[in-house]
Amino acid sequence: MWNKPFEKLRRRMTCLYAAIFGALILVIVAAAYTFIWWEILAHEKENLVAQIYHEGEEWVESEEAPCSEAAIRSGKMLAYFVNADGSKVILNQLGTGEAGQELMSHKDDWPKKLNTSRLLRMQSANGVRYRYLAAVAPVIDGDKQVGRLYMFKNMEFYYHAAYKTLFLLLCMALILYFVACYFGYWLAERNIRPISNMYAKQQQFTADASHEMRTPLAVMKLAVQGLQEDEDSRLSDFAKESVNMLQSESERLSRLTENLMTLARSDENILPVYTAQVDITALCKKVASQMSLLAAEKKLQLKQEIQDNLVMQGDEMALSRLLIILLDNAMKYSSEQTQITLRVAKVKTHLVLEVRDEGCGISDDDKQKIFDRFFRVDKARSRSQGGLGLGLSLALAIVRQHGGSIKVLDNKPRGTIMYVKLPTTVK
Numbered sequence: 001m002w003n004k005p006f007e008k009l010r011r012r013m014t015c016l017y018a019a020i021f022g023a024l025i026l027v028i029v030a031a032a033y034t035f036i037w038w039e040i041l042a043h044e045k046e047n048l049v050a051q052i053y054h055e056g057e058e059w060v061e062s063e064e065a066p067c068s069e070a071a072i073r074s075g076k077m078l079a080y081f082v083n084a085d086g087s088k089v090i091l092n093q094l095g096t097g098e099a100g101q102e103l104m105s106h107k108d109d110w111p112k113k114l115n116t117s118r119l120l121r122m123q124s125a126n127g128v129r130y131r132y133l134a135a136v137a138p139v140i141d142g143d144k145q146v147g148r149l150y151m152f153k154n155m156e157f158y159y160h161a162a163y164k165t166l167f168l169l170l171c172m173a174l175i176l177y178f179v180a181c182y183f184g185y186w187l188a189e190r191n192i193r194p195i196s197n198m199y200a201k202q203q204q205f206t207a208d209a210s211h212e213m214r215t216p217l218a219v220m221k222l223a224v225q226g227l228q229e230d231e232d233s234r235l236s237d238f239a240k241e242s243v244n245m246l247q248s249e250s251e252r253l254s255r256l257t258e259n260l261m262t263l264a265r266s267d268e269n270i271l272p273v274y275t276a277q278v279d280i281t282a283l284c285k286k287v288a289s290q291m292s293l294l295a296a297e298k299k300l301q302l303k304q305e306i307q308d309n310l311v312m313q314g315d316e317m318a319l320s321r322l323l324i325i326l327l328d329n330a331m332k333y334s335s336e337q338t339q340i341t342l343r344v345a346k347v348k349t350h351l352v353l354e355v356r357d358e359g360c361g362i363s364d365d366d367k368q369k370i371f372d373r374f375f376r377v378d379k380a381r382s383r384s385q386g387g388l389g390l391g392l393s394l395a396l397a398i399v400r401q402h403g404g405s406i407k408v409l410d411n412k413p414r415g416t417i418m419y420v421k422l423p424t425t426v427k
Contacts (some may be wrong), residue, residue, distance in 0.1 A: 002325055006195070010188045017184030022177050031175045040158060041133075045117040048135040053150050055079070056139035060151075066151060067093045074244050075099040078132075081139070090147055110150060111136050116283040121157070131155045231368075248397045278319060280310040280351060284344050287323040291331075299336040302327070305343040310352055312424040314402050322398045323353075325391045326418045330357035331418070342371055351422045358415040367408045 053068035059081070066079040072095040080103075081091035102122045111118040115133035124130070128251030132152040140148045230245055284306045295302040323342075330340045340359040345352055362370060371392050395418075399406045404422035411417045 006192055010185070011190055012182065013188035014185045018177070018181045018189060021180035021184060025173045025176050025180065029169045033162075033169055036165065037162055040162075041046070044153065044158070045135065048117055048151060048153055049115055049132055049137050050221065052135055052137035052151050052221060055151070056137065056149050059139060060141045060146070065093060066089065066149065070218060072100075073097075076154050078103065079151040080152075081147055082150075083147045084145045092153075092264040098124055098128065099132075099154075102130050103132065108317055110134050114138050120152075129157055137402075197198055206297075220378060230312075233290075272301070274316065275313050278312055278314050278316045280312055280319070280344060281306055283316060283320060284310075284323060284342065287320055287327070288342050291324065291327045294328075295331060295340065298331055298334075300331060300334055301339045303333065303339055303341045305341060305345075310346055310351060311420065314422070315398075320396050320400045322420070326353075326355040326397045326420075327394075328393055330355050330416070330418070331361070333357065333359040335359060338415075346424075349424060351424060353420040353422065355418040356415060358411065361414055362408055362416050367397050370408065371406075 027291045038242050046311055047136045051068075055064075058064045059066065066081070067077045071077040072093055075095070075097055076102060079087070079091065080093060081093075094103055102124055103120070106120060109118070109120055111134055113136075115137050117133060120130075120134050122130045122132075131154070132157050134150060134152050138145045138150055166187065223245070228247065229234040285304065288302060288304050288306070292302045327340065334340060334357045340358075341354070341356040343352075343354040343356070363401050383421045396406055399420055399422065402422050404420060406418065409417040409419050
């Protein structure tokens, strides 16, 4: 069974592979089409120059016109014969049609050098397009050049054939692209599968280990509590200090175990969602009131800016935990005599929750990592304050559980804003 992050990674890799394969297919199609068209055009240019020489010989021998009347009427083939210096027209076979008139109006575009050719693209006043291949070659009588013959071949047939060929190539490219997408999806799965299996094993180990640790930890806590409450025991100051240390660390381990189990369930998409209508205004005020005591103990001011009559569909316990995590995180990284602000308001169809502090802030590099498990911006400070490095990972899991988003912003001039956006209804 695919883990959700790995499925997203698979889709991203598939998109990447599809983009690469698509680009390669387009390059191959473009190269093939260009090569085919270039070869056809080069062949036609060579044939047209050779045809001019042939028609020139026919003219010298029998004064036979280069183009037939049918070819002129259809505009398939046209000709224009002048003397050697171009000062006198010997034969004009451009006809009286619009194509001939357009060719004459574009005389400056005709090929200038002998034995050369050029593709002419023209458009009449009424929007009709004409494409002719023009070539010029000398007409030789013995050792003397008696003139130069221009011939024009209609290329519309080749253009239509080229468009059809391009359409077929694109259809084939589209089919190949879909095949490439499927292949990319399969290839992404093949590449990710070993990593996913290793991650699943690690995830299962975390969940199993956390579950197995709960019972011995509960026994340890009861034993420590029994020692603390046993009035008949004569413990030295060192022993009492050790017992208190055991109590603190067992509670820490209990929190770590519960957090790991919650994260393991969120990874497997089995994190329970007890959906009900939640009075967000009342919930936020309740949590803020509870956290105000802790803030006062740390010489911090907790300010509330909570809009009235806010409700949403969600898990009240999870949302309460989210608020506690964000406020507790802000308190850990705030200096004494500074202010923490809890803002909650409705914006269109979403609830926006902000926790602002005036602490040391978070660097841009760390902003990308703070939701990773066990990551702490200030490891020494977090450790001394009992931080586990799992709080923001849990916050992210809860936000995603409710179909929302969370991001870190800078609080100018100093500090951090935890910005949460939650839909009022869970899909």
